[in-house]
Amino acid sequence: MRNQAMHTKIGFVLLLLALTAACQRAEPAPAQQAGLRATISPVITVTSMRLTPSPPDTTATVATVNKGAIAIIGTVQDVMISAQVIVLKTPIQGIQYVALHAGTVIRSREGQPIDLQDLQPGDRIQAIGQPSSADTLLADEVHILP
Secondary structure: OHHHHHHHHHHHHHHHHHHHHHHHOOOOOHHHHOOOOOOOOOOOOOOOOOOOOOOOOOOOEEEEOOOOOEEEEEEEEEEEOOOOEEEEEEEEOOEEEEEEEEEEEEEOOOOOEOOHHHOOOOOEEEEEEEEEEOOEEEEEEEEEOO
């Protein structure tokens, strides 16, 4: 979260610099071209900026695997067996849910195939798959981490 907040601040500063540079490069007003005197004064006013990060989850990470597939690491908050969904304790780049399909493989800490009901709240998992919506990852693989 600290890096995300820093990147947001840096992005905001770069935006302000770009706007200032664009204002300074602006074409002269028609009045100036005609020999009349006019003053163009770029003004950028920032009244406030508040960054409110979500609570940090030091175990949460995300990585791009290939062809749009991503791998996320997070902590299980709940397991909805009938819906075939794992709810994560903290959203990871917006992903709160890990949905399973018929071909999803779930593996224990030892690498053995297990069933969804073997997952428990508090387990750290790695899920690999494709984002299916803004808050859901459709997982091909789920691994319980040590």
